[in-house]
Amino acid sequence: MFESLTQRLSGTIERLRGRGRLTEENIRESLREVRIALLEADVALPVVQALIERIKVRAVGQEVLKSLTPGQALIKVVRDEMTAVMGSQASDLNLNVPAPAVILMAGLQGAGKTTTVGKLAKHLKEKRKKKVMVVSADVYRPAAIEQLKTLAQQVDVIFFPSSADQKPEAIVRAAIDDAKKSFVDVLLVDTAGRTSIDDAMMAEIKALHSAVNPAETLFVVDSMTGQDAAVTAKHFGEALPLTGVVLTKTDGDARGGAALSVRYITQRPIKFIGVGEKPDGLDVFHPDRIASRILDMGDVLSLVEQVESQVDKDKAQKLAEKVAKGKKFDLNDMKDQLEQMQNMGGIHGLMDKLPGMGQIPDSVKNQVTGKEVPRMVAIINSMTKKERRNPGLLNGSRRARIAKGAGLTPADVNKLMKQYQQMEKMMSKLAGGGMKGLMRGMKGMMGARGGMPFR
Known part of the structure; x- marks a missing residue:
């Protein structure tokens, strides 16, 4: 997400960063570039105008021009104002x-409501420790009821059954009664997809809202529709008392205009963003972190939270103890590390949270396809247990056999072994010299040639 916007802005930001002196002319020129970048990213025109005006007022004042580092001060103003447009804080x-706290999900057909209900159920159960029940009031699409049942089983929450011959209000009232008896904390209600111009469907969801009086009414919108996302959310907001927005399919939206437009136009906060199809692909929306990502400053806080929540702490502890005792880091250990990285979205999933990615040429970034980690795991899986424990056994004929078993080439096996050797060296440095040893090992890896794995 935000890839094209980040690329357009990073050049402007980089030119500003080193400026020891700024003039009103410099600032006007820079803001012209920022304006073009925002419009190309499909940010709604009223939002662009308001954002540029707010930046300009602060930029030509004492805050920037009288600063000791005016370039840095202007970047901070741009980040602050972007954050404010998106809602200041989570x-x-x-x-x-x-x-039970009832959360009603509304949105257009195909926006990803049912998938989002499953993701939100998992989030509430695991992160908020809530007992969750889900119910489908989509009586027009029987497949939606079955889909929600399957998702509920996947994320291990209670599913309340419903059928196409029932009235939506009756379904939800029955679900609320059952939730009270089962001491459920949160009831998530999936509704039928509708368009804002479909008067009958809009009247139905208004009646459903009045009947169940939900604690939250979330509008689920596809971020890939760009400016239309904000316009549609505004129409729904006029019909329903929305309490927030969930942006879906943000991993497929390289422009990111919807995230910058929705909050300003609807005056409703973006509460979550959906990434990918997996049940854990839902993130709390942090405007300050998103602004930093857009300006190519990375999102290290989210990366740390992701690592803390998804790394297997028992395995990490065992590996630390093994290394501390001076035992050799083998290919089984490497496989564990690779699988944990894959759980966090692979190399591709981590890249957009790292600072400075906008400066890396597309030719390098395009080498990262998302297939790197699964291929490396496939190579290790093609080895015998003895070979994984004793990588020194891997001569030419064994490497050829392993490559054939993984459906890859001996050159791919050689690349993996080179990376293993670098990791093994880093682990032995850590055992021998603590943090200083680790830093030396990492420097060695950073200086090592060989480029991206598995082009």
Whole structure:
């Protein structure tokens, strides 16, 4: 997400960063480039105008021009104003109501409502420690009910059955009664997809809202529709008392205009963003972190949280103890590390959270396809247990056999072994010299030639 916007802005930002002196002319020129970049990213025109005006007012004042580092000060102003346009800070769900807290999900057909219900159920169960029930009031698409049932089983939450011959209001009332008896904390209600011009469907969801009085009414919108996402959300906001927005399919949206437009136009906070199809592909929306990512400053806080929540702490502890005792880091250990990286979205999933990615040429970034880690794991899986424990056994004929078993080439096996040797060297440095040893090992890896794995 934001790839094209980041690329356009990073050049402007880089030119500003080193400026010891800025003039009003410099600032006007830079803001012209920022304006073009925002419009190309499909940010709504009123949002672009308001954002540029707010930056200009602060930029030509004492805050920037009189600063000791005016370039850096202007970048901070741009980041602050982008953050303000997107809502300043993360907006939490209001669950402080008598149980069950009902969350009603509304949105267009194909926006990803049902998938989002599954993701939100998993988030509430695992991150908020809530007992969750889900129910489908989509009586027009029986497949939606079955889809939600499957998702509920995957994320291990309670599914309340419904059928196409029932009325949506009756389904939800029955679900609320059952949720009370089962001491459920949160009830997530999936509704039928509708368009804002379909009067009958809009009347139905208004009646459903009045009947169940939800604690939260979230509008689920596909970020890939760009400016239309903000316009559609505004129409729904006029019909329903929305409490927040969920942006879906953000991993497929390289422009990111919807994220910058929706909050300003609807005056409703973006509460979550959906990434990917997996049940854990839902992130809390942090405007300050998103602004930093857009300006190519990375999102290290989210990366740290992701590592803390998804790394297997028992395996990490065992590896640390093994290394501390001076035992050799083998290919089984490497496989564990690779699988944990894959759980975090692979190399591709981590890249957009790292600072400075906008400066890396596309030719290098395009080498990262998302297939690197699975291929490396496939190579290790093609080895015998003895070979994984004793990598020194891997002569030419064994490497040829392993490559054939993994459906790859001996050159791919050689690349993996080179990376293993670098990791093994880094681990032995850590055992021998603590943090200083690790830093030396990492410097060696950074200086090592060989480029991206598995082009």
